[in-house]
Ligand SMILES: Nc1ncnc2c1ncn2[C@@H]1O[C@H](COP(=O)(O)OP(=O)(O)OP(=O)(O)O)[C@@H](O)[C@H]1O
C-alpha cells in the first residue's frame with residue numbers, strides 16, 4: 001500500500017435499535033484503485049457507505065478525505081465535496097425524463113435562472129457521450145428497462161466528477177454487455193486517479209475488477225488484502241468465518257412423471273419466438289441463455305404476464321390457458337420475478353406482513369379472522385430457513401439489508417405452496433452462505449413433488465442445482481442437456497446457435 005490514502009475511515013460505529021450494524025470498522029482507499037467491500041447479507045457494507053455519504057450519522061469514528069477530516073451532514077454535502085454513490089436500491093423519479101433525473105437537485109443555472117430544456121439536453125448528451133451511454137435523454141424513466149435506469153444512475157454518479165465513487169451492487173440488474181460497459185467506465189475512473197468502492201456478491205467480478213479487498217462480518221472489519229493474493233475460497237472463508245466445503249447441497253430429488261407439457265408458446269411483442277418443453281414432478285429444470293435470448297420471457301409467458309401467441313400448455317393432461325397471473329396462480333403457479341426489489345416490497349410494512357401477503361387465504365378462519373399464530377409461525381419458518389438477519393418479525397422490511405429483503409420475498413412465494421414454481425434469478429444479490437440455504441429449499445420443494453423452473457445467468461448454479469437445462473438462443477430453444485452430463489462449453493455453444 002504505497003500511495004497515501006485518498007479516503008480513511010477509522011473506528012466507525014453505528015447502532016440501530018436492536019442491531020449493532022457497525023462495530024469499529026476501518027477502511028482505507030488509495031487513489032487510482034478499486035476497493036471491493038465484501039461480506040454476507042447484513043454484514044454492514046451499505047451502512048458503512050451511508051455513514052460516509054451523510055445519509056446515516058455515525059455514533060463514533062473519523063473520516064478523512066485527502067488527509068482532511070470531513071463529516072458530511074447530507075448526501076448533498078457529500079456530493080459537493082467529492083463523494084458520489086450509486087445506491088443498491090434505485091430511487092428515481094419514474095414519471096420524469098432521464099435528463100430531469102440526471103439534474104435533479106442541481107439543475108444547471110445561468111445568472112440564477114434555470115436553463116432551458118435544450119441546454120440541459122445538450123449537457124446530458126455530453127455526459128452520455130463521454131461514457132458511451134446510449135439512453136435517450138428525453139425518454140420517460142418508467143418506459144426504460146431497469147438495466148438502462150441503472151446505467152442512468154451510474155452516469156449521474158460519475159457526472160459529479162467526484163474523487164470517491166461508491167458502487168453498491170451496481171450490476172445486480174445489468175445485462176452482461178452492460179457489465180462490460182460499466183467496467184470500462186470504472187477503469188477510466190481508476191486511470192483518472194479516483195478511488196472506487198465496489199460492493200458485489202459476484203465473486204468473479206470482484207477478482208476481476210478490484211485492487212484491494214476488505215471483508216466484513218457481522219458489522220466488524222475482518223481483513224484487507226490485495227485482490228491478487230486472494231482466491232475465491234479464501235474470500236468465502238473470511239466472509240462466513242468457516243470453511244464452506246460445498247457450494248451446493250446434495251441433490252436428493254427424483255424426477256417422476258411429466259406434469260407440465262408446453263408446446264410452441266410464443267410471445268406477442270417480445271423476443272420469445274418458440275418454446276417447447278416438458279416438466280416432470282419433482283424436477284428442477286434450468287433455463288440458460290444469453291441476455292435477450294428469451295429466458296425470462298418463457299417464465300412470464302407461462303405465468304400469463306404477457307400476451308401469448310399460439311402454443312398450448314397442458315397441466316396433468318388437461319389444457320390450461322394462464323391468460324393472466326391471477327389465472328396462473330389459481331392453476332398452482334408462482335413466479336418470483338427478476339426485479340423483485342422494484343416490484344415486490346411493501347417498505348413500511350413489517351416482515352410478517354410482507355411474508356404472508358400472497359397466501360392470506362391460508363390464514364382465514366371462518367371467513368372473517370386471520371389466524372395470527374399461523375402467520376407468525378410461517379414467518380418464523382422463513383426467517384430461520386433462509387437465515388434472514390433481523391431483530392424480529394415486526395421490523396419494517398425497508399430497514400433490512402438488500403439481500404435480506406430478497407429472502408423475505410422468496411419466502412413469500414414459497415409459502416403459497418405452488419405446484420409449479422417459476423424462479424427468475426433466485427439468488428441474485430444473495431451471499432454465498434445464504435445461497436446454499438436457498439438451493440436446499442429448492443431441492444426440498446422438488447422432493448415434495450413440486451416442479452421448479454429456474455432461469456439463471458450463473459452457470460455453476462444451473463449445473464449444481466438442476467436436473468435438466470433448457471438452453472435458449474434468439475428466442476428459441478436451442479437444445480436441452482442433462483445437468484449431470486454437460487459442460488459450460490456445451491451450454492455456451494448452444495446459447496450462440498441462433499445469435
Ligand atoms: N435504517 C435501518 N434501521 C434499522 N436497521 C438497519 C437499518 N439499515 C440497516 N440496518 C441493519 O444493519 C445491518 C447491516 O445492514 P446493511 O444494509 O449495511 O448490510 P449489507 O452488508 O449491505 O447487506 P446486503 O449484502 O444484504 O446488502 C442489518 O442487520 C440491517 O438490518
Ligand SMILES: [Mg+2]
Pocket residue numbers: 045046047088168401402403
Ligand atoms: Mg447492502
